[in-house]
Amino acid sequence: MTFEIVSFVVLAVATVATAIGVIAFKNAIHSALSLILTLLFLALFYLQLQAMFIAVVQILIYAGAIMVLFLFVVTMLASDQDELALRNQIPWQRMVGGLLGLILVAALSYLLFTGAQVTGTTASHAESLKQAITTYQGDTQAFGMALFHGFLFPFEVTSLLIVVAILGALVFGRRTN
Amino acid sequence: MFFLSAVITFPLLGGLALLFFPRERVTALRWTALTLALVELVLVIVLILTYLQHTISIFSSSYLSESWSWLPSLGINYSLSVDGISLVLVALTALLTTVCIAASFRIERKIKNYMAFMLLLESGMLGVFLASNLFLFYIFWEVMLIPAYFLLGTWGGERRIYAALKFVIYTSVGSFLMLVGIIALGYYHQLAAGVNCGYTLELSQLLNTASSCRGVLGSDIQTWLLLAFAAAFAVKVPLIPFHSWLPDAYSEAPAPVTALLAGAMSKTGIYGFLRLCIPLFPQAVQTLAPLFNTLAVVGILYCAVLALTQTDLKRLLGYSSISHLGVIMLGLFSFNAQGMGGAVLQMVNHGITTAALFLLAGFLEYRTNTRRLSDYGGLAARIPWLAVAMGIAALSSLGLPGLNGFTGEFLSLLGVFRSNVTLGVLGTLVVVPAAWYMLRFFIGIMWGSPRQDGVVTASIRKGSLRDISWKEFWVVAPLLLFIFYIGIQPAFIAGVINPSLINTMQVLGNAFAR
Amino acid sequence: MPLTAYLIVSAVIFTIGVIGVLIRRNPLIIFMSIELMLNAVNLSFVALSHFLDSVDGQMFVFLVLTVAAAEVVVGLALIVSIFRTRHNIDVDEMNVLRG
């Protein structure tokens, strides 16, 4: 129990700290590295929540593929422009944004503490997750069964979306003469 | 039965088909468009024959109405029906569209789009005349606006953009108010009829003629709803002071478009008053009748005086058109068989006469490239047959006894006089300035001594000022024919109108005087 | 740990992402902030999936992942092509839509 609390607190602090790092570093490469860390910590959270498959996918796709892409672009653009050196045309944005952000997090926390309770049980049509994990001997298989039975159509639509995105990236990336 | 739908959608589909034509085949485009309009005219004639064989009653005959569920929970159905009043207006629209398309052969630019828009406009107007669901009515009402906007803004004169924008803004402000009115009407009707009755926009149910759900609206609600509806119709007619778009639009649009707008589209406004405002809000209409009557009378005399001094041919005709429409409005709000029957008859007459005048003015403008009255003079010797045609149309417009304009105006004013002597006298007074400005129009062009210089004289020297051609003659010939026919023998059309009119006006109860 | 704790972490990360979008002018970092927001939501999905004992939450996370991948692909391509034409990637410079 205590281990769980300790690990949660450590993870939470680390995640939040690296997340702040993402938006605080001047250098985009540092931000990207910090983001990778955040994503890894999140994957640990998923593990803690017994979502093995998602945790792996998170690392493979996010930390692996997407962030590589990010780093690639960041290094390609090699933006040595210092953001702070440029004149900030809307200086009040920073303060107002920060203030609103604080209000948001405060209000959300208040809501979560006072109002949010898990009242429902399992959604009626879905099987119990834990039962499925035992039935299918593992989280991945349970996930696969659900994906290819209940969520086949969204899954296919997603694949279509990715194809379109690839084509779009190709079009944008093409050098126009 | 799909017959009414076919009547409405045929021009629309035809117009869409036109768009697939190659752009260069100009002649083929023109003739196809004309053929489409003619086929539509034949369809309408079939409709007339069907109607005439039928016992005359509204909203019951199976051939002459159709209804399909569309969004039943919102009371929205695709339902159409025809009775004597809409029948004559449908016939008028089909006739005028045919004539105006035939008169548009001179249009050179983007002929494909032009013809398609003309046909779309026809569909819109036919839909307005045939719809018997308020939502459908509104849709067709807006459908009219789109082609009218493009026709005006694309093929108009120098100030076409200004005119088109003004037209659209005036019209759409009015029609949005009507939309609000339509939604509110359904709500209040449901409220009045009771919870078991659904929300409905079906005209027959709102009129309490065909339904067990009877809801009578309170007089306050009626008044506000009437004002919302009237906003749309008053702009379209137009009643003063909502007429400011008209002189610009009518003078800038190409002549066939003006003819169609003035001849057929202005009738949709009056039709709205007649078909929706009066039966739906019988008490409010009677309360507010003095308002509409005043606007109409002021409009009649005001626009007549304005027409006296216009220097632009088409503006003069535009103001004269508003002035004459005022007489129709007066007739409508007299609430008796003569006034209202005369008003409907005069809608047809006004459509024919105004269209003829605008078309003839267009022929003239095409020859001389000017609309200024002061450029003309003494042309009767050069273009005698055009002068004759224009003379006939002008005489019909000023209400010469024996021609169609007289028949309708006489009957309307007779009705007005019966219901209110003062209004009758004031309305009748208009014949004097009407004669004055129409003669000024005719004499200014055709009589008097020819100008020594100027645009017109130049076109005479060039030889471009020719008399009416056979093609042009066949364009206006049907209109002139009807000018005589309705003047001499109006009984037929009046016979078609009157039974339906009396049926429709039953809701007015004792206020409707035979 | 109670659900609320996870959700609060999720809310905090989300807010950090929001603030990042608002205060940074480098589009790459704005993009990363958006990723932060997506991941914050993912966290709450997974947490809820766990506590509600349903696989549906994880399914959403999976879909969000794929959508995020597609979004990043297109977004980065956009950024690259903007950089090619303007040689400047300050979002405040991209204000041609000013009224």
Added chain:
Amino acid sequence: MTNLSLWVLVLPLLGFIILGLMGRFMPRTAILTIGWGACGLAFLLAAVNFINMLSTSAAQRSNDSVIYHWISAGTFSLDFGALLDPLSMTMLLVVTGVGLLIHIYSAGYMADDPGLWRFFAYLNFFIFAMVLLVIADTFLFLLVGWGLVGLASYLLIGFWYQRRSAVAAAQKAFVINIIGDLGLMLAIFLIFAQSGHLDYGSVLAHTFSGGTATAICLLLFVACAAKSAQLPLYMWLPDAMEGPTPVSALIHAATMVTAGVYLVARTSPLFEQSSVALAVVAGIGGVTALYAASIALVQLDIKRVLAYSTISQLGYMFMAEGVHNYAGGIFHLVTHAFFKALLFLGAGAIIHALGGEQDMRKMGGLWGRLRITGVTFLIGALAISGIIPLAGFWSKDEILGSVLAQATASGNVWYYVLWIIGIVTAGLTAFYMFRLFFGIFAGSYRGETATAAEHNAEVNEAKDENTLVTAAGHQHTVHIRYSAIHEVPRVMSTPLIILAVLSVVGGFIGSLALFGLPGWSPLTSFLPSGLHAHAADLPLGLAWISTGLSLLAGVLGIGLAWRFYGKGFGYKTQMQGNPLYQLVFHKYYVDEALNAVLVTPILALGRGLTRYLEGDVLDGGSRGISMVFHGSSAVIRRVQTGYMRNYALGILFGVVVIVVYYAMRG
């Protein structure tokens, strides 16, 4: 009978349609055949009808037949029908008979005009419209005919449509006639609103309440005053002389302008219900008679003299009708049709012979050259002056007699005044007619010796008159040498002779009671009894006084004219300084006053409204509203900073608001 009367209507219409559509391409003979044929056949049919009618008993003479159903709306239902009764038959004979003579005459008068076909088409159209007016059996078709004769008049006045003065005259005539139509329309509305009918039979049998009857009759009289050129709506008739002279003879003397007289006679049962309206009719008639005669005294254009004379004579007719003697009005209508047509045609012959000259100052001494015209003109002048035993004497005598009878019967002093006006006007009539006659025929020819000074004076006085050269080439004035003046061709002189004969004998259809033949009154006994039954009887002694005085006034007028103009017409330039003369010469400045009071302000109002209310207020207002939106959008658009981050901030703000709302709600 129905068929026949219908053909009287249809034949001229057919003539009009054929000539109108194809006349342009027809040879002269074909045009004449159709034009004459249509009118001639109509006259023949009318005559046959008339003989038929004479053979039936008096009670059966009224024949109303429905031709077709015109319209119905609610309780309003109307058929187009033809009513043939003695009154319409009398009118029919006059219209088609005089019309035929003038058709024949026109062939000569208009021979050189390229628009001959058009002229005959219009003439046939006029005959059609007039027949329609006369045989209509409802007020509505009366109105139709009423409007159509107005149109015919308009077309014929403006026949030479490139002459500015002709166009202006035509427009004026039409608009003033429309005022009359307005009166008639309102009268019809009132009749229908009160009685629910529009056919003569029902309406004339209906009893209206006193005020309504007066209103209806006064409105009807507005129509009559406009059509028959009575005060205050007479202004168009003198200007209408711009039309070709046969038109003036047919429309503006013999037939159309008498439509008002016909209408009053036709609706006499209504007028009998309102003594006020009748008094107005009589009063206006009398005043107009005197007023127009006074203007006629000083006119120089021979057609204008005749035009004012026509107005004056129409005044007589209304005077008769105003004292219940409708038959007397119709009687004068008939005789006037004869002698005034004769006078106009004579004037036309003179104008024709002089190559378009209408100014009396350039005539004189024509007796020697134009013998037939001179003799017939003299007969006409004598007839209108009321010299026994010519037609005018009888009818004028009957009118004056019945005015005096009314005066004695009612004891109202105003009827004595009216009677005196009648006598005085008779004298004035004789004076100006013989001033005209001597001016044309006596003395020596002045056409060749017009001095430059006179010419200038003429140009100044007649600057709005016809000096423009027409396309038709007819009216431009050529000074013709005396020896070159020739008598008009036979086609023109024959109608003159026939009309002269009619002017001599036409009076004998009236009553000869004065001369010991109490049973002899063919016209009165032919006409319905209602048209004379209400008139007061005059004792024989008083009748002799009236007759004698009117005869004396006529002789006196002729004598004075002989005294002043017997040796020829002399234009007295010193008269120009006389303000009274100027006042009368300029027709009491009525046209100018009307222009200043009515026409100019209305046009100014129209221009002002176009510019300010339409332009600045309405157009400007709608533009102003668009400016408001334009301006406010200029402010609001600053919100669109273009910074994407700003928009994101906006979104966040919205999210925070929503979340805080839920947090606050708990």
